[in-house]
Amino acid sequence: MTGEPVLFSRLVEACDQDWRAYTRHQFVLALALGDLPEACFRRYLVQDYLFLLHFARAWGLAIYKSDHLDEMRRAQRLVSATLDVEIGLHIDYCRGWGLSEAAMAAEPEAPQTIAYTRFVLDRGLAGDRLDLETALAPCIIGYAVIAAERMGAPATQVVGNRYREWLGMYAGSEYQDLAREATAALDEQFRRRGGEGRFLSLAATFATAARLEANFWQMGLDAVS
Amino acid sequence: MTGEPVLFSRLVEACDQDWRAYTRHQFVLALALGDLPEACFRRYLVQDYLFLLHFARAWGLAIYKSDHLDEMRRAQRLVSATLDVEIGLHIDYCRGWGLSEAAMAAEPEAPQTIAYTRFVLDRGLAGDRLDLETALAPCIIGYAVIAAERMGAPATQVVGNRYREWLGMYAGSEYQDLAREATAALDEQFRRRGGEGRFLSLAATFATAARLEANFWQMGLDAVS
Amino acid sequence: MTGEPVLFSRLVEACDQDWRAYTRHQFVLALALGDLPEACFRRYLVQDYLFLLHFARAWGLAIYKSDHLDEMRRAQRLVSATLDVEIGLHIDYCRGWGLSEAAMAAEPEAPQTIAYTRFVLDRGLAGDRLDLETALAPCIIGYAVIAAERMGAPATQVVGNRYREWLGMYAGSEYQDLAREATAALDEQFRRRGGEGRFLSLAATFATAARLEANFWQMGLDAVS
Amino acid sequence: MTGEPVLFSRLVEACDQDWRAYTRHQFVLALALGDLPEACFRRYLVQDYLFLLHFARAWGLAIYKSDHLDEMRRAQRLVSATLDVEIGLHIDYCRGWGLSEAAMAAEPEAPQTIAYTRFVLDRGLAGDRLDLETALAPCIIGYAVIAAERMGAPATQVVGNRYREWLGMYAGSEYQDLAREATAALDEQFRRRGGEGRFLSLAATFATAARLEANFWQMGLDAVS
Numbered sequence: 001m002t003g004e005p006v007l008f009s010r011l012v013e014a015c016d017q018d019w020r021a022y023t024r025h026q027f028v029l030a031l032a033l034g035d036l037p038e039a040c041f042r043r044y045l046v047q048d049y050l051f052l053l054h055f056a057r058a059w060g061l062a063i064y065k066s067d068h069l070d071e072m073r074r075a076q077r078l079v080s081a082t083l084d085v086e087i088g089l090h091i092d093y094c095r096g097w098g099l100s101e102a103a104m105a106a107e108p109e110a111p112q113t114i115a116y117t118r119f120v121l122d123r124g125l126a127g128d129r130l131d132l133e134t135a136l137a138p139c140i141i142g143y144a145v146i147a148a149e150r151m152g153a154p155a156t157q158v159v160g161n162r163y164r165e166w167l168g169m170y171a172g173s174e175y176q177d178l179a180r181e182a183t184a185a186l187d188e189q190f191r192r193r194g195g196e197g198r199f200l201s202l203a204a205t206f207a208t209a210a211r212l213e214a215n216f217w218q219m220g221l222d223a224v225s
Numbered sequence: 226m227t228g229e230p231v232l233f234s235r236l237v238e239a240c241d242q243d244w245r246a247y248t249r250h251q252f253v254l255a256l257a258l259g260d261l262p263e264a265c266f267r268r269y270l271v272q273d274y275l276f277l278l279h280f281a282r283a284w285g286l287a288i289y290k291s292d293h294l295d296e297m298r299r300a301q302r303l304v305s306a307t308l309d310v311e312i313g314l315h316i317d318y319c320r321g322w323g324l325s326e327a328a329m330a331a332e333p334e335a336p337q338t339i340a341y342t343r344f345v346l347d348r349g350l351a352g353d354r355l356d357l358e359t360a361l362a363p364c365i366i367g368y369a370v371i372a373a374e375r376m377g378a379p380a381t382q383v384v385g386n387r388y389r390e391w392l393g394m395y396a397g398s399e400y401q402d403l404a405r406e407a408t409a410a411l412d413e414q415f416r417r418r419g420g421e422g423r424f425l426s427l428a429a430t431f432a433t434a435a436r437l438e439a440n441f442w443q444m445g446l447d448a449v450s
Numbered sequence: 451m452t453g454e455p456v457l458f459s460r461l462v463e464a465c466d467q468d469w470r471a472y473t474r475h476q477f478v479l480a481l482a483l484g485d486l487p488e489a490c491f492r493r494y495l496v497q498d499y500l501f502l503l504h505f506a507r508a509w510g511l512a513i514y515k516s517d518h519l520d521e522m523r524r525a526q527r528l529v530s531a532t533l534d535v536e537i538g539l540h541i542d543y544c545r546g547w548g549l550s551e552a553a554m555a556a557e558p559e560a561p562q563t564i565a566y567t568r569f570v571l572d573r574g575l576a577g578d579r580l581d582l583e584t585a586l587a588p589c590i591i592g593y594a595v596i597a598a599e600r601m602g603a604p605a606t607q608v609v610g611n612r613y614r615e616w617l618g619m620y621a622g623s624e625y626q627d628l629a630r631e632a633t634a635a636l637d638e639q640f641r642r643r644g645g646e647g648r649f650l651s652l653a654a655t656f657a658t659a660a661r662l663e664a665n666f667w668q669m670g671l672d673a674v675s
Numbered sequence: 676m677t678g679e680p681v682l683f684s685r686l687v688e689a690c691d692q693d694w695r696a697y698t699r700h701q702f703v704l705a706l707a708l709g710d711l712p713e714a715c716f717r718r719y720l721v722q723d724y725l726f727l728l729h730f731a732r733a734w735g736l737a738i739y740k741s742d743h744l745d746e747m748r749r750a751q752r753l754v755s756a757t758l759d760v761e762i763g764l765h766i767d768y769c770r771g772w773g774l775s776e777a778a779m780a781a782e783p784e785a786p787q788t789i790a791y792t793r794f795v796l797d798r799g800l801a802g803d804r805l806d807l808e809t810a811l812a813p814c815i816i817g818y819a820v821i822a823a824e825r826m827g828a829p830a831t832q833v834v835g836n837r838y839r840e841w842l843g844m845y846a847g848s849e850y851q852d853l854a855r856e857a858t859a860a861l862d863e864q865f866r867r868r869g870g871e872g873r874f875l876s877l878a879a880t881f882a883t884a885a886r887l888e889a890n891f892w893q894m895g896l897d898a899v900s
Contacts, residue, residue: 056513056522057351063510063529064571065801067876069537072506076533079513079526087519109433111340111440118343121514125350126282126740128803195870201742208334215336281747285738288731288754289796290576292651294762297731301758304738304751312744346739351515353578420645426517507801559883561890565786568793575800576732658784665786 007186008141010199011134015207022138022210023146027217032150034161037224038097041163044220045094047113049104051216052090054117056082058124058136065129074185081178093165112219116212123205130189134202137186138209144179147171232411233366235424236359240432247363247435248371252442257375259386262449263322266388269445270319272338274329276441277315279342281307283349283361290354299410306403318390337444341437348430355414359427362411363434369404372396457636458591460649461584465657472588472660473596477667482600484611487674488547491613494670495544497563499554501666502540504567506532508574508586515579524635531628543615562669566662573655580639584652587636588659594629597621682861683816685874686809690882697813697885698821702892707825709836712899713772716838719895720769722788724779726891727765729792731757733799733811740804749860756853768840787894791887798880805864809877812861813884819854822846 012019027044030036059082062075091101116139124132147170150156158164169175194202237244252269255261284307287300316326341364349357372395375381383389394400419427462469477494480486509532512525541551566589574582597620600606608614619625644652687694702719705711734757737750766776791814799807822845825831833839844850869877 053519053522057516058514060510060513060516060522060525060529064507064514066507066510067801069503069533072503072510073533075510076529079510079529083519083523083526108436111337111437114344114433114437115336115340118347119339121350122343122346125346125800126742126803128801128806131803191872193873193876195872197866197870198868201868208339211333212336212339278744278747282739282741285735285741285747285750285754288735289733289739291732291735292576294728294758297728297735298758300735301754304735304754308744308748308751350575351517351578353576353581356578416647418648418651420647422641422645423643426643558886561787561790561887564794564883564887565790568797569789571800572793572796575796658789661783662786662789 006183007190007194007202008137008183011137011203011206014199014203015210018207018210018214019138022214022217023142023149025214025217027220028146028150031163032153032156032161032167034157034163036163038162039223040220042097042099043223044217045090045097045099046104046107047110047216047219049087049090049094049101050107050109051113051117052082052087054113054121055136055139056087058117058120058132061121061124062129062132065124065132067129071129074181089169110219112212112215116209116216119208119212127205128193130186130193130198130202131205133182133186133189134205135209137182137206138213140182141179142210142213143170144176148176231408232415232419232427233362233408236362236428236431239424239428240435243432243435243439244363247439247442248367248374250439250442252445253371253375256388257378257381257386257392259382259388261388261445263387264448265445267322267324268448269442270315270322270324271329271332272335272441272444274312274315274319274326275332275334276338276342277307277312279338279346280361280364281312283342283345283357286346286349287354287357290349290357292354296354299406314394335444337437337440341434341441344433344437352430353418355411355418355423355427356430358407358411358414359430360434362407362431363438365407366404367435367438368395369401373401456633457640457644457652458587458633461587461653461656464649464653465660468657468660468664469588472664472667473592473599475664475667477670478596478600481613482603482606482611482617484607484613486613488612489673490670492547492549493673494667495540495547495549496554496557497560497666497669499537499540499544499551500557500559501563501567502532502537504563504571505586505589506537508567508570508582511571511574512579512582515574515582517579521579524631539619560669562662562665566659566666569658569662577655578643580636580643580648580652581655583632583636583639584655585659587632587656588663590632591629592660592663593620594626598626681858682865682869682877683812683858686812686878686881689874689878690885693882693885693889694813697889697892698817698824700889700892702895703821703825706838707828707831707836707842709832709838711838713837714898715895717772717774718898719892720765720772720774721779721782722785722891722894724762724765724769724776725782725784726788726792727757727762729788729796730811730814731762733792733795733807736796736799737804737807740799740807742804746804749856764844785894787887787890791884791891794883794887802880803868805861805868805873805877806880808857808861808864809880810884812857812881813888815857816854817885817888818845819851823851 027036027040031041056079059075059078063072063079066072066075091104094101094104120132120135120139123135147167150167151158151171156167158167161167190198190202252261252265256266281304284300284303288297288304291297291300316329319326319329345357345360345364348360372392375392376383376396381392383392386392415423415427477486477490481491506529509525509528513522513529516522516525541554544551544554570582570585570589573585597617600617601608601621606617608617611617640648640652702711702715706716731754734750734753738747738754741747741750766779769776769779795807795810795814798810822842825842826833826846831842833842836842865873865877
């Protein structure tokens with residue numbers, strides 16, 4: 001690392017307000033304080049389960065869109081992380097919140113879930129793999145940023161917070177490493193497939209994705225409105 | 226026509242409630258009565274402009290997904306109807322409502338616009354052309370149904386209704402013919418690429434698309450909430 | 451199994467001549483007799499390595515095109531079988547034939563390799579997952595048929611045949627099971643997404659794929675022409 | 676134009692030998708001399724008809740892959756040029772060579788036709804629109820280069836050459852303008868979506884496409900081998 005701003009940082013800077021609206025959304029702040037209504041969290045959990053299925057599809061698409069074996073293998077690891085690990089953990093975790101897999105699978109996808117997941121897939125198919133990973137970045141890297149920020153915020157309640165496990169998972173070193181790898185992959189692809197000419201278009205993709213992620217939190221909050 | 230239920234009718238029947246929620250949405254009823262707030266209609270017009278761009282992309286995709294020359298030409302006619310006719314008419318019509326093309330193009334896509342358009346494109350890419358046209362049917366054929374129903378409803382105000390032109394366009398014979406052609410194309414494709422085994426999956430696609438269209442009306446209404 | 455003809459058998463029957471031209475190609479017959487020139491086999495091995503990369507891409511695409519979790523997991527297993535097992539075995543096996551991975555990766559793809567792999571991917575993107583798996587069937591299932599037929603043919607030389615390991619791998623129970631699973635998947639998808647109306651189009655896809663596979667053998671033979 | 680090398684020229688330079696093998700292929704030289712066997716030309720004409728169908732699909736895909744209205748309209752014009760003009764002219768021209776449309780449509784696609792067309796479509800789907808147009812460039816722009824070069828070559832027989840009309844069509848100002856527009860579009864997209872980092876990958880795509888085009892001429896020649 002040379003100290004130069006990496007692509008991810010530039011993308012965040014270019015949509016400063018959307019990024020704050022997403023990463024410091026009321027849903028997240030309330031979760032860190034421990035006073036998010038449980039109905040909001042449950043709604044989020046159910047839709048996040050449905051989200052993961054399309055997240056796995058996006059990484060399957062990335063396998064198809066790979067130029068060489070290493071790229072394929074990284075996408076394959078993310079498919080596997082999603083289908084073999086995350087979905088299982090998510091199902092276990094949700095069971096603790098009284099949500100069975102069958103119940104979650106039977107739930108209709110919320111428009112907010114459809115909006116973000118299909119936006120990602122369309123960017124991935126209309127554009128190339130850099131467009132795809134840029135659209136995914138607010139999710140993969142954003143969750144690591146959010147959890148780290150919340151864990152570092154003085155107001156955050158760790159003791160006695162029923163959402164602590166959620167924060168711990170994304171603030172933990174395993175997930176933070178995954179996010180760092182995704183950040184490095186963006187830079188590698190920007191060097192190999194990008195160039196300054198693409199920045200504006202990538203920034204627009206990233207900003208829309210951040211906006212749709214904020215919208216996803218809002219869907220959780222709206223469960224009690 | 227043999228009197229047998231066509232695919233479109235079966236799809237409507239299979240999602241009766243979603244279909245009513247879409248075709249008799251408060252937005253539509255208020256529009257027919259002439260008392261829809263103008264701010265709602267303007268919001269709808271702007272997002273409908275952005276919608277049309279993706280609608281043209283969907284028919285471009287249908288050209289790619291064609292099996293033979295006739296299929297290609299039908300999709301090409303719809304690209305052309307969208308890019309050469311509809312967008313122009315829409316721009317002219319919107320100018321009458323004080324909306325310039327530049328202003329509409331500068332507006333961010335609403336999540337509701339993203340949700341429906343990208344859902345359609347994803348169904349089209351993940352599935353085949355029948356999946357694509359089924360996801361488009363609530364839009365193309367649905368607008369013809371809605372306008373015809375409203376024109377036939379005793380409560381509808383035709384005289385002095387500022388939305389009359391909109392109703393007239395979709396209730397008019399040109400648009401009704403286009404919808405009939407789309408209905409016939411669904412049947413043709415169901416015979417050639419379908420079979421009963423696909424019905425459940427097509428019905429799920431259609432129902433979700435209807436739900437996302439209702440959500441699109443709601444976005445209009447929410448302009449004044 | 452009910453004794454009814456399965457989709458795979460019907461597809462084979464519908465392109466009888468193309469199927470024989472592929473499965474009993476001179477390359478295969480000579481390989482079973484042990485008198486295929488080594489230069490032909492080496493050319494085949496190199497191109498088969500390049501083929502496998504696109505084969506993995508095809509199953510990545512199948513993950514994207516999945517309708518539910520089980521479908522995703524089957525596609526994921528095939529990505530994994532290709533990237534984690536087959537490519538490794540292939541590289542080891544090729545090393546025994548004096549071919550290093552670097553040398554194979556540096557070789558340009560033959561037009562015959564491009565023709566079959568990109569035909570498969572295009573069918574997969576233009577059509578749905580059943581179209582994709584139908585285009586792959588002459589490869590996945592076909593290799594199992596070819597190896598089993600050759601192992602059962604009186605003329606085949608097993609002892610002292612330098613290609614024996616190749617035959618053994620595809621005639622072995624592990625690969626035969628994989629082919630049976632692929633056969634069953636075709637039937638399951640034909641029930642769920644198919645119907646008689648699709649048969650002609652699927653048969654055309656299958657026939658072209660078989661023709662392109664025969665062309666791939668021919669490329670091997672042409673190494674000494 | 677600033678005198679700087681444009682992308683197209685750089686792509687040609689980067690695959691000098693493949694480019695010569697394509698643009699000065701024996702098929703082309705013999706055609707310009709007027710002594711290409713008619714059977715070769717007829718085989719080429721039939722496969723070129725089948726090629727055009729996929730060429731139209733590629734531009735349909737480009738509509739889908741467009742980022743804004745101008746891009747969509749350019750792709751739409753090329754769909755229209757293909758489906759409304761070129762295919763018609765081709766059919767008329769072929770009739771003069773004793774080939775009916777029905778006969779051409781009934782002919783199986785040659786592996787060489789499949790290889791180039793599906794390679795283009797796969798690059799277009801795996802990559803972005805710049806990848807797609809780069810894969811198409813040896814066709815669109817290459818034909819203009821070939822015809823202009825042949826028309827300027829002293830050995831070329833114009834008088835009494837039965838292939839003169841073919842040469843004249845691609846050397847004519849209308850087609851040369853279309854090729855210039857495609858050249859400019861490559862530059863525009865390279866500025867907006869490219870950057871030096873992409874050059875190697877684009878050059879590889881272009882070289883493979885040129886190789887597959889040479890292979891397509893060879894298919895014509897092989898009609899009499």
